[in-house]
Amino acid sequence: MHLHDVWFVLIAVLWTGYFFLEGFDFGIGVLTKLLARDRTERRVLINTIGPVWDGNEVWLLTAGGATFAAFPDWYATLFSGFYLPLLIILVCLIVRGVAFEYRAKREDERWQRSWEHAIFWTSLLPAVLWGVAFANIVRGVKIDANKEYVGGFFALLNGYALLGGAVTLTLFTFHGAVFASLKTLGPIRERARATATRLGVVVTVLATVFLIWTQLHTGNGRSLVALIVALAALVAALGANVAGREGWSFAFSGVTIAAVMAMFFLTLFPDVMPSSLDPAWSLTVGNASATPYTLRIMTWCAGIATPLVLLYQGWTYWVFRKRIGTQHIAEAAH
Template identity: 55%
Template sequence: MDLNSIWFVLVAVLFIGFFILEGFDYGVGMLLPWLGRDDQERRVVINTIGPFWDGNEVWVLTAGGAIFAAFPEWYATLFSGFYLALFLMLCALIVRAVAFEYRSKVADPRWRTTWDWVIFFGSAVPALLWGVALGNLLRGVPIDADKQFVGNFFDLLNPYALLVGLTTLSMFLLHGALFLNLKTTDELRERSLKLAQRIGPVATVLILAFIVATYSATDTFSRLGVNPGIIPVSALLTLLGAGWFVHTKQTGWAFIMTCLTIGLSVITIFMALFPRVMISSLDPNWSLTIYNASSSPYTLKIMSFVALIFVPIVLGYQAWTYWVFRQRVSTKSKLTY
């Protein structure tokens, strides 16, 4: 495996980590107005992700930096073509971060309710748009011979991409409900389990539709054949496993299953892309690949040494953070948000 392929795999791993960790983060944010019945309960909900939400976003920042350094042509075409969608996502993430910090500054219930809904929309918009972005990467977008995106924002809102967006939205809701069940107590814990039981069937139908649509609306089948279909089918099976564990109230195992579902789904997308990074819907020969969009071999080599040093440090620190804040949060806990 050459350095180009290695860095493609590393970018895929970063996105897998991001969607698994930020997935429950977005899910908790979307469930906030519905799960918490009063301000005290909503503070508990927010405090379950309080120590983690900003660290989880580091994964996508690192992925963006890796794309910029390893595949600059991919970065340029992606950010210019998806500019408006990424701008909307960035605005949502900014107001979401502000909401976390500001909601408890004033005791007025209207003030806090307003910021709670800001957290909801700041979580729902990225949860939907990330799926739309992945769907367009896999389906293809209008890219010309000069590697320039020649479409517009509405080209991105095609039925397949919107289906993928709804799939990520539902998966993150289920993922977040299970996380809340593992991190809360008493009534909040019971309510989150009931929400997971309601969201699970919807997520299952959507991910099944995602698999079928991917094999019919893209060139995935012609590129991967039948055998690699084990991975997307496994994504569906792990989601069904999550439903079974939710039914038997083994939410720890259910959470592991949703982690696997998200990870396997992202792997499916990157496997179908390889060695391409952006598919041209105008002419397959104009697609960006890990070779025509990459940096020089020397740059990739230097980046590899840097990654070998710093990635384990970052992983170790984040693992330590999750271990330190592993306890459940209740109304009796010290609430900071």
């Protein structure tokens, strides 16, 4: 196996880690409007991710940086061709971070409500747009012989990609509802489980249609295995949620996200961005990668830094592992 193959796998792992962690972040943001009934409950939901949301976004920075360094042509074509949707995602992530930090700076209800609206929309939009972006990458886009995207923004809004956006939105919101039931106490925990059950049914239907469509269009034997794992894990997550096994439900919903991402990258390989104009113009792990020397340096750096980052982030989740409820908000306010 060549180093560019190794880095293709590592980038797939980084994107999987990002969507596993940021997925429930986005879900909690959406649920601040769908699940919480008052300001106190919204604060409970926000506090479940308060200590970890910024650490979760490190995975996005690492995935983007690794793509830039290991596959510069992939990075250039992706970020220039998908400029507008990626810019919208970036703006949403910036506003979302500000909203988390500034919401509690004033007691004024209008002030807090405005930032809560911002949290909702800046969680919902990226959850949709990431699905649209990855669906287009898997489907193939208009790349010419110069490795440049020559389609427009609205060419990205095709039926397959919009279905992909609906799948990621519902899957992340389901993931967030399961996480909320795992991290909260009292009535909000029970409503989170009920919400997760309803969302689980919806996402199972949407994901089944989308993944089978993907398999029929660009799939192979390896991606078929990932498809089966994804749907089986999703059904298991829904069943565990109904049975009140919240930890297992969260684990299985995470496996679902990981299997979906595995299916995406397995259908791609050895391409990184297929061309819908001519397969010969597709970007591959070979023609889009950096030099072997660059990849060797990156491998050494990743081998040293990655375990440290994983240990630190795991420690953070361990420290903030306890459940919270409205009673804790009342005590803090008092």
